[in-house]
Amino acid sequence: MSAQRRLHLNAFLMEAGHHEASWRLPDSNPRADFDLGHWIELARLAESAKFDSLFLADGPAITGTGEFRPPGQLEPLTLLTALSQATSRIGLIATVSSTYNEPYNLARRLASVDHVSGGRAGWNIVTSAGAEEAANFGLDTIPDHAGRYARADEFLRVAKALWDSWESQAVVADKAAGLYADPGRIHRIDHRGAHFTVAGPLNVERPPQGYPLLVQAGSSEDGKDFAARHAEAIFTAHRTYERAADFYRDIKARTAAAGRDPDGVIVLPGIVPYIGSTEREARELAQQFDDLRIPEYGLRQLAAVFETEPSAFALDEPLPAAILARPKLEGSQSRSDLIIELAVREQLTVRQILSRLGGGRGHFEFVGTPEQVAGTITDWFVGGAADGFNIMAPALPSGLATFIEQVLPILRGKGLFREEYEGSTLREHYGLPVPANQFH
């Protein structure tokens, strides 16, 4: 690791904040989800602070019933396309499912977003673990975990071939000769695989970044192997330094074993910072959020992760033995493992678990002063547990503004974070090259 190693920071945006009760805060806009002005404000705030990118999570289904929390959101590639016109430099990473899309359509959309944003598109590839999502696409059960990742792998191979299908010298545009493009440089891909048959070529010129930055967020064994083959950035959830460092070593080793440069994979844990000018103020802030939580909501979410009913849990008991003893789920393997690990390590009741999950759905919550937040980020970064962080403000925009005003100056003082953008594309912010074209 060279002296120039720089921290990467993404603004992970979510409605009125990551805390599940954020919409109830006095200053919150509870209609933030469908209010473009809210998103433009957040995008410009993050760009003014020179964040690497905006990131939006997603799934093609309603979240819960809507009773206790905003249950929907704008389709993320659409929202980020709109935000691309309100910003000029910040990267734009959308979560899109490889299970419920077709590679031709999605490769084309991502290439189009990369064109209209001037090379700022990123794709967080998810395989969609939920039963609610499956039911919107004709499936009565969640498709099996390994099968989803097999499809995702083939999806990526098809998408990369499509993005490469126009060579950079393909368009000649010789008006006098009447030759628009060299057809020998626009390639059919003629893919025939287990999941997809796609002739190509793509009907979009190769985008500025070659292809969008490829991001992955699953931490199951299948997920990590997939990441080692394809991911250029990894979003991950760890509640302790040790766990994060183990993951970091593991993923870098798997990447090397897959024949890729480990420095070409940027590992970004999430952090939910509750920031106060004193530790006591920070704890009071966190408590204010926790007091607004509706336990019934958390219980339903917990039941969904474990593919069971809320009645399977007793609030003042630990996780039921039947849950702990279950074999791997077909849905959210890494999320369910993370919750079990937390519950066992800290010997928590279900009520306590719900409190711990309320802020960031299992992500690392940190309560402290700006110096403490900056110190922890620095420790993880320097120690080899992270290449940067997904900043998950519990309330938006206020929590992001506080992080920018109070924590970023400390990180900049240490020379860890950029003062200005040096490049103009997302790949340039990450220090990653435009991929070679397989047809050259």
Add this chain to the structure above:
Amino acid sequence: MSAQRRLHLNAFLMEAGHHEASWRLPDSNPRADFDLGHWIELARLAESAKFDSLFLADGPAITGTGEFRPPGQLEPLTLLTALSQATSRIGLIATVSSTYNEPYNLARRLASVDHVSGGRAGWNIVTSAGAEEAANFGLDTIPDHAGRYARADEFLRVAKALWDSWESQAVVADKAAGLYADPGRIHRIDHRGAHFTVAGPLNVERPPQGYPLLVQAGSSEDGKDFAARHAEAIFTAHRTYERAADFYRDIKARTAAAGRDPDGVIVLPGIVPYIGSTEREARELAQQFDDLRIPEYGLRQLAAVFETEPSAFALDEPLPAAILARPKLEGSQSRSDLIIELAVREQLTVRQILSRLGGGRGHFEFVGTPEQVAGTITDWFVGGAADGFNIMAPALPSGLATFIEQVLPILRGKGLFREEYEGSTLREHYGLPVPANQFH
């Protein structure tokens, strides 16, 4: 038809122009397709002239080989989302296939575009007639015509239910009580049909227009029946007043027979205007385009429409008898019928047919002075052959600018076209209401 009946005008945009050789003109930007600046210029030009909407055609496949004409384009909903942020009033109509998309994903994207544009989204529903498109989605042959329309009909029923799935009063956002939404007003749709099984609800709040303006462009029997059930605007191609008037009467009668108000369906033929200050100048302009045409390109396109090879045609002979005698195609029925009708009526050779199709792929080409263009538009509108037009400038932006500068003032002088926008949504420009919610 009341005294207040107003003409509707859409700016049908296509790369450097609708004429297939437009990219070769001295002033053309041959890289227009992927140059966002080009599209923003066109969008602002059309909005400054108070056009009802922008319209983009599309298909999920490359057009030709690229040798003779720009073969690709940005995905239209992505492009229109970007343009929504450079404009504030003009409608935004994207062509998207019901054959190669899933209703949950597409309903969500369209609702999202409607949200971020403030109620300006329109969907031109196509069933995708081409073999090249089929080959990008695992199909070795074009899916049959009737089957595509049956799928489209079910697709629309699912999409409308999803758009309706949030009642307008669903979100309560009662912070104190911790009640976000009334779950009794966010509805599952539980659709189970021949093509789709979709649980719902949509994860996007009902959009400003209720649902996007629904547009249809196929003129086959299946297409017209589909339009009578679902379409609120119809894009159509007719080369004579008589044909257009026949179609107009037919579609209004079918709409009434389907139990809908015929005035709720806006019929918009395409027109490709070659405008000169004298008839002679206009003819010279049209000739300038025709001289740049590459016959080999047109021949390949003609062969594709008739699902055959270019070698099936002889340039200086009429259409082969074998083509005229063929039964209905599975692909582009209305386009192939239109070409046959033109060729037979005017006793054209293949070479002459290619010249007639070069400007607008079969749409009505009109060569004349601004007064003549305005007169023809007025005649079709007043006589009952059109409720307005899709303006298909042979070169862009120049042909659109000429139409705006020279033809629009004449139409405004007759009181036929708006001076200013009166509404802010696309439905308001068309004088169409927000549809009732089926769950109310």
